[in-house]
Amino acid sequence: MDFSFTEEQTLIASSLREFASAELLPHYARHDRTGTFPRDVWQKMAGMGLFGLRVPEAYGGQEFDCITAGLAIEEAARGDFNLCYGILNSSFAGDLLGRHASEAIRNDWLRPMAAGERILSVCLTEPQGGSDAANIRTRAERRGDHYVLNGEKSSITLLMAGDAGIVFARTDPGAGAKGVSAFLVPFDSPGIARQPYQDMGAKCIVRGSMFLNDVVVPAENMIGPENGAFGPVMQTFEYTRALIGLMCIGATMQTLEETIAYARDRTAFGQPISKNQGVSFPVAEWWGRLTMARWHCYRTLWLRHQNLPHNAEAAVCKGMIPEICMGALQDCLILHGHYGYTQDFPVEQRLRDVAGQLIADGTPQICKIVIARQLFGREST
Ligand SMILES: Cc1cc2nc3c(=O)[nH]c(=O)nc-3n(C[C@H](O)[C@H](O)[C@H](O)COP(=O)(O)OP(=O)(O)OC[C@H]3O[C@@H](n4cnc5c(N)ncnc54)[C@H](O)[C@@H]3O)c2cc1C
Incomplete structure (x- = not known):
C-alpha cells in the first residue's frame, strides 16, 4: 500500500x-x-x-x-x-x-x-426523466449514409457556450439500453434550437434544453457501435463520478480554510471565535469527513487506473460526497455569522454551486441503487 x-x-x-x-x-x-x-x-x-x-x-x-x-x-x-x-x-x-x-x-x-x-456537451438527459437514463426517446433513424435525429435533450451543461454535443439517441425502439447510440452533433446543424435555464448556481456555465428537429448527422459521426453506446457511457460515468467527488471536495476544503482564517480573526466575548469548541469542532469534524472522502476518491481512481472494478466506489463518490460537502458548507456559512449570508464571502455561492452536484450525473438515490445492487446482487434489489 x-x-x-x-x-x-x-x-x-x-x-x-x-x-x-x-x-x-x-x-x-x-x-x-x-x-x-x-x-x-x-x-x-x-x-x-x-x-x-x-x-x-x-x-x-x-x-x-x-x-x-x-x-x-x-x-x-x-x-x-x-x-x-x-x-x-x-x-x-x-x-x-x-x-x-x-x-x-x-x-x-x-x-x-x-x-x-x-466546447463539447454531454446530452443524455431528457425531459421525461434523467434517472432512468436508458429510457431514451430521442430517435436516430438511418437514411443511407446519415442519421436523422428528432427529440429533446434537457439539463445540458455548457449548452449555450458549447460547439457540439455527444448526443445519445435511440436507434432500436424495442431494445431498451441495448438500442442506444451516441453521435457527435455540431450545435450549428440545421434543425437544432437551444434554450437556456435560469439556475440557482453554476450560472456562468449556462445549462439548457436542446430541441432536435430532423437534424441530419453523417453516419461517421457515430461514436462506438450502433446500439452499443449505453455500456461505454456508464463506464465513463464511473470515471467522472470520482472526479465530481474531488471537485466538490476542492471547493469545500477551500471554504473550510477560509472559515478557519475567519474564525481566527473574528472576535466575540473578547477572544477569537476559534477559541470556542462550538466553532473549532465542526471544522475539525468536516475536515475529518472530507479527508476520508478525498482518499476514497483517489482509491476509486486508482482502481480505475488498475483496470479493477469500481462501479460501487464511484457511486459512493457521486452519491455521498456532495451531501457531505453541503453539510460542511452550511456549517461554514453559519460560522461566518451574518456575513456568510452576504455575497461578500464566497461561501453562499459555493453552497448554491455545489448543490447542483447533488443531482447531476446521478442523484444520491440512484447512486445508492448502484451500491445496493453490488451488495445484494441485481436479482435481490
Ligand atoms: C447542475 C446540473 C448539471 C447537469 N448536467 C447535465 C449534462 O451535462 N448532461 C445531461 O445529460 N444531464 C445533465 N444533468 C441532468 C442530471 O443528470 C439529471 O437531472 C439527473 O440524472 C436526474 O434526472 P431528473 O432531473 O430527470 O430527475 P428524475 O429522474 O425525474 O428524478 C426525480 C427524483 O426522483 C428520484 N428517483 C427517481 N427514480 C428513483 C428510484 N428508482 N428510486 C428512488 N428515487 C428515485 C431521483 O433521485 C430524484 O430525486 C445535470 C443536472 C444538474 C442539476
Missing part, C-alpha cells in the same frame, strides 16, 4: 493550486453575478492543460493518468467550482471519444477541445 503521489503529480497539483488562487478565485464571484461564460479564463485554463487531461497526446492532450486528472480538478475547484464543469465535460469526452470515436472525429474535436477552442 502506498498513499503517496508521484513527484510529477505533486508538482502539477502545486502549480494548479497557484493558478487557481491567482487566476480563478479572484473572478469566481464575478461570473456568478454576470451569469456570462468567461472565454478569457477558459483559454487560460486550456493553457494549463485542464481540458486535455485524459486526451491522448496524439490529439493535443496531456494523456495523464486518472489520479493526476483527479488532482487537477480538485485544485482547480478551489478557484472556480463552476469552470470545473469544463474539466468534467472534456474528461468525459476525452475518455469516450478517445476510446470509441473514429479517427476523423478524434482529430476534428479532441485537439480543439484540449486547446479550449471548442
Whole structure:
C-alpha cells in the first residue's frame, strides 16, 4: 500500500493550486453575478492543460493518468467550482471519444477541445426523466449514409457556450439500453434550437434544453457501435463520478480554510471565535469527513487506473460526497455569522454551486441503487 503521489503529480497539483488562487478565485464571484461564460479564463485554463487531461497526446492532450486528472480538478475547484464543469465535460469526452470515436472525429474535436477552442456537451438527459437514463426517446433513424435525429435533450451543461454535443439517441425502439447510440452533433446543424435555464448556481456555465428537429448527422459521426453506446457511457460515468467527488471536495476544503482564517480573526466575548469548541469542532469534524472522502476518491481512481472494478466506489463518490460537502458548507456559512449570508464571502455561492452536484450525473438515490445492487446482487434489489 502506498498513499503517496508521484513527484510529477505533486508538482502539477502545486502549480494548479497557484493558478487557481491567482487566476480563478479572484473572478469566481464575478461570473456568478454576470451569469456570462468567461472565454478569457477558459483559454487560460486550456493553457494549463485542464481540458486535455485524459486526451491522448496524439490529439493535443496531456494523456495523464486518472489520479493526476483527479488532482487537477480538485485544485482547480478551489478557484472556480463552476469552470470545473469544463474539466468534467472534456474528461468525459476525452475518455469516450478517445476510446470509441473514429479517427476523423478524434482529430476534428479532441485537439480543439484540449486547446479550449471548442466546447463539447454531454446530452443524455431528457425531459421525461434523467434517472432512468436508458429510457431514451430521442430517435436516430438511418437514411443511407446519415442519421436523422428528432427529440429533446434537457439539463445540458455548457449548452449555450458549447460547439457540439455527444448526443445519445435511440436507434432500436424495442431494445431498451441495448438500442442506444451516441453521435457527435455540431450545435450549428440545421434543425437544432437551444434554450437556456435560469439556475440557482453554476450560472456562468449556462445549462439548457436542446430541441432536435430532423437534424441530419453523417453516419461517421457515430461514436462506438450502433446500439452499443449505453455500456461505454456508464463506464465513463464511473470515471467522472470520482472526479465530481474531488471537485466538490476542492471547493469545500477551500471554504473550510477560509472559515478557519475567519474564525481566527473574528472576535466575540473578547477572544477569537476559534477559541470556542462550538466553532473549532465542526471544522475539525468536516475536515475529518472530507479527508476520508478525498482518499476514497483517489482509491476509486486508482482502481480505475488498475483496470479493477469500481462501479460501487464511484457511486459512493457521486452519491455521498456532495451531501457531505453541503453539510460542511452550511456549517461554514453559519460560522461566518451574518456575513456568510452576504455575497461578500464566497461561501453562499459555493453552497448554491455545489448543490447542483447533488443531482447531476446521478442523484444520491440512484447512486445508492448502484451500491445496493453490488451488495445484494441485481436479482435481490
Ligand atoms: C447542475 C446540473 C448539471 C447537469 N448536467 C447535465 C449534462 O451535462 N448532461 C445531461 O445529460 N444531464 C445533465 N444533468 C441532468 C442530471 O443528470 C439529471 O437531472 C439527473 O440524472 C436526474 O434526472 P431528473 O432531473 O430527470 O430527475 P428524475 O429522474 O425525474 O428524478 C426525480 C427524483 O426522483 C428520484 N428517483 C427517481 N427514480 C428513483 C428510484 N428508482 N428510486 C428512488 N428515487 C428515485 C431521483 O433521485 C430524484 O430525486 C445535470 C443536472 C444538474 C442539476
